[in-house]
Amino acid sequence: MDGGDENDESACAVGPATAAAEAKAVAANKSHSEAERRRRKRINGHLATLRTLLPTTIKTDKASLLTxxxxxVRELKKATAELAAAMSPETTADGVEAPPSFNTFxxxxxxLKLSYTGEDDDSGAGNVRAAxxxxxxxxxxxELARALKSVEGTVVRAEMSTxxxxxxxxxxxxxxxxGKGGDEAALAAVKLALKEVVDRPTAVVGSGNHLPGGPGNKRPRLLM
Known part of the structure; x- marks a missing residue:
C-alpha cells in the first residue's frame, strides 16, 4: 500500500510540471511563428517597394528583383562617380576653392579632412578648410556650433549634402x-573638436540608447 501511495504522489508531482513545460513550449512555438510571420511580411513589403522603384521588372520573383x-545600384554609383569626376577637385561649381578631396555626395x-590655408590677417587668425x-x-x-565655439572658430562658408x-x-x-603658418597646437585643437562630432554616437529613436556611429556604423578615418 505504501508503495502505491508513493507512486501516486510522484505522478501528481510530475503531472503539473509536465503540463507547465508543455504550455511553455507551445507559447515559445507560437512566439516563434509570430516572429517568422512578421519577418516574412516585412520582406514582402521590401520586395513590393523594390517593384515600384525599379525601372524594369519583367520578372517579379525575389531572385530577379534583387539581381x-x-x-x-551599380549603374547609379557609376553615374555618381562620373559626375564627381566631371567637377574640378579644387573648385566648387561657383569657382570658389573647395576643401581637400570634397565630393558632392x-x-x-x-x-574628417583638415587643412590650413593661410593667415587671415594681422590679428593672428588663420583659415582652415574642413570636410x-x-x-x-x-x-x-x-554639435558643430559648440565644437567650433570651443576653439574660437567662425564659419565663413559651408556646403552640405545628405x-x-x-x-x-x-x-x-x-x-x-x-597664426601664420598654422600653429600646430591650435590646428590640433580644431581637429579634435571636429573629430568628436564625427565620432559621436547616434541616438536610437525611442529607445533612449545610443549605437556607436549609428546604423551602418563605419570605421572612422582621419586625414590632415
Missing part, C-alpha cells in the same frame, strides 16, 4: 590664434 536592384566612411562625413542626425549642427542617412559637410573656417 535587378544590384544592377541599378557623402561616402560610406566616417572621415566632414558621418551619419546624419538632427543634433549634428548644434544621402541615405549620411551627411557630408564642407566648412571654410576662420580660427582665432591659428
Amino acid at each position: 535587378e536592384a544590384v544592377r541599378c 557623402p561616402s560610406e566612411i566616417d572621415e 566632414i562625413c558621418c551619419e546624419d542626425r538632427p543634433e549634428i549642427m548644434p 544621402v541615405g542617412g549620411r551627411i557630408r559637410i564642407a566648412l571654410w573656417l576662420r580660427v582665432e590664434g591659428l
